[in-house]
Amino acid sequence: MPMPLTPPAIEDVSVLARYPFLPQSSEFIREQLSSNGITVEGLIEEPWLEDVRRRGSLRLVEAVTHKDGIDAATTIDISSDIGRMTEALSFLHAMLIVCASFEDRLLTRWVEGEASRADQLFGMDGKNFDIIARTYLSDIRSEPVPGTTEVTYHVPLVDYLELCPKITGRYWRLVNRPVKAGWVRMDPDVGESSRQRTARLLKERVRTSLTADCASRIAKMDDAFASLFADPVDRILGLLSESVQAEMPMSAAVREDWPPCFESAVAELSQGINVNHTGRVFLAAMSRAMGHTPEVTISFFANAPDYSADTTTYQVNHIYERKYTPHGCAALKTGARCPVSFGDDRLCDQEWMTHPLKYLRAKQRRRYQEENQAEIQADESTAGTSQNRPIDVAESNELDDSS
Numbered sequence: 001m002p003m004p005l006t007p008p009a010i011e012d013v014s015v016l017a018r019y020p021f022l023p024q025s026s027e028f029i030r031e032q033l034s035s036n037g038i039t040v041e042g043l044i045e046e047p048w049l050e051d052v053r054r055r056g057s058l059r060l061v062e063a064v065t066h067k068d069g070i071d072a073a074t075t076i077d078i079s080s081d082i083g084r085m086t087e088a089l090s091f092l093h094a095m096l097i098v099c100a101s102f103e104d105r106l107l108t109r110w111v112e113g114e115a116s117r118a119d120q121l122f123g124m125d126g127k128n129f130d131i132i133a134r135t136y137l138s139d140i141r142s143e144p145v146p147g148t149t150e151v152t153y154h155v156p157l158v159d160y161l162e163l164c165p166k167i168t169g170r171y172w173r174l175v176n177r178p179v180k181a182g183w184v185r186m187d188p189d190v191g192e193s194s195r196q197r198t199a200r201l202l203k204e205r206v207r208t209s210l211t212a213d214c215a216s217r218i219a220k221m222d223d224a225f226a227s228l229f230a231d232p233v234d235r236i237l238g239l240l241s242e243s244v245q246a247e248m249p250m251s252a253a254v255r256e257d258w259p260p261c262f263e264s265a266v267a268e269l270s271q272g273i274n275v276n277h278t279g280r281v282f283l284a285a286m287s288r289a290m291g292h293t294p295e296v297t298i299s300f301f302a303n304a305p306d307y308s309a310d311t312t313t314y315q316v317n318h319i320y321e322r323k324y325t326p327h328g329c330a331a332l333k334t335g336a337r338c339p340v341s342f343g344d345d346r347l348c349d350q351e352w353m354t355h356p357l358k359y360l361r362a363k364q365r366r367r368y369q370e371e372n373q374a375e376i377q378a379d380e381s382t383a384g385t386s387q388n389r390p391i392d393v394a395e396s397n398e399l400d401d402s403s
Contacts, residue, residue: 003205007135015128017084018121020091021114021210022135029092032085043093044228052086056093057232063113064106064240097236099217100229105271106240111210112272112305119203123196133198136205140198141183153198154183163204166274167306171197200306207305257363259356260348261332262286264339266300274305278327278335284316285324286356294320328355 007023010016016028032038043049055076077083091114098110122132133140133153141154157179164172171177171189178185186197226233255263265283268275275283280301287297294316301312329348332338340348347359 003136003209004134004138008131010128010131012128013084014078017078017087019118019132020088021118021206021213022132023209024135025088029088032088036085038089040096040225040228043089043096049089052089053093053232055086055090056097057236059090059094059113060097060110060236061239063110064236064243095214095217097229097232099214099221100226101233101237102218102226103237103240106237107211107214109240109272111207111214114210115203115207116305118206119199122199122202123193126195129195129199133202136202136209150188150193152188152194153186155186155198155201157182157184160184160201163201166204167200168277168280169306169308169311257360257367259286259359260340260345261329261338261356262290265337269300269302269304272303272305276336278332279337281319281324282327282332282335282337282356284319286326288320288324289326289357290360326356329353332356 003023010022010024013028016022016025019025020029038046038049043052076087078087094110098107101107122129125132130140130142133155137159138156140156142151143154144151160177161174164174174184178187186194186201188194189197258266262283265275265279268279269283283300284297287300288294294313297316297320298309298312301307301316304312327335327337329338342349347353347362353359353362
């Protein structure tokens with residue numbers, strides 16, 4: 001079920017500034033540019049827009065370095081015209097930098113950061129939540145909880161079926177949600193209200209919408225336009241590279257033995273890319289089989305879009321206690337978790353290669369043989385040198401005596 005083609009009108013400009021990624025906010029951003037006489041060049045160079053650029057850079061840095069996404073508490077006063085303009089145009093500035101980078105990893109990080117921030121803000125915004133939900137869902141209903149000021153939300157089954165597979169955890173399985181007459185009840189759970197649980201669904205729509213918007217901008221962006229953002233792009237890509245390297249918990253030498261399927265799952269999660277259920281279970285089980293501690297395995301999931309320390313710890317410990325066996329190659333292909341095509345990796349192309357553990361052992365065996373061969377060659381080289389050098393008098397006598 002796609003987003004509504006005609007979202008509900010939002011008259012409150014403060015809401016449009018607080019949520020500049022809403023489809024209703026695009027016209028508001030254009031008005032901010034035109035009414036203040038701001039061009040793209042001005043957005044980059046005008047001294048009086050330094051606060052806008054600083055705020056945009058902060059949004060990007062938080063998206064790259066903050067494991068929980070952009071901090072919802074990092075906001076500015078949007079009760080004034082200048083505050084609303086700064087918040088809206090800083091979002092545009094950040095988006096243009098991301099698009100001008102043509103870098104998928106940065107795009108993924110930034111989108112996830114903005115979507116996570118939206119998730120937090122939606123969950124706290126009781127006043128505007130209904131109209132925001134109707135922007136991203138085909139409909140929504142609410143009923144008061146007797147004796148409290150809280151409400152319980154119900155979302156259409158068609159929307160829920162599209163969005164829930166993208167979220168991990170027992171709560172989100174349809175069998176665990178009450179359904180009546182085509183409506184799914186979003187009960188509170190794990191310290192979160194019904195509104196916060198529903199906001200988690202909206203996060204998926206925000207992520208999809210932002211990704212599509214960026215893809216459209218990138219397709220229209222030429223080199224001349226992208227070059228205007230060369231300096232901020234270089235800075236943020238440098239920060240991204242440092243962050244990704246710091247997040248990889250194993251050294252490059254150890255990773256040389258990793259099967260491509262395991263390497264792919266770890267790399268995607270470290271970049272904030274969602275990995276499906278098959279991939280997550282495989283990663284944890286494979287990590288256990290490779291001898292990693294539960295703590296190392298848990299660290300692989302730290303940048304997952306829906307990361308929860310408590311949930312991840314519980315699930316990883318469960319896999320370790322039950323001693324899960326990693327998926328074989330056939331199961332990984334069926335679960336869309338095999339990243340290798342024929343010809344990409346000669347070892348994977350072998351007929352006997354049916355399991356990632358076979359790949360790991362083969363790589364370890366080859367490395368062991370290569371290291372031993374290098375030691376043998378080094379010994380022979382040393383021996384050859386000693387045999388060819390001149391023999392002094394003392395050594396000559398010893399050889400004569402031994403003969």
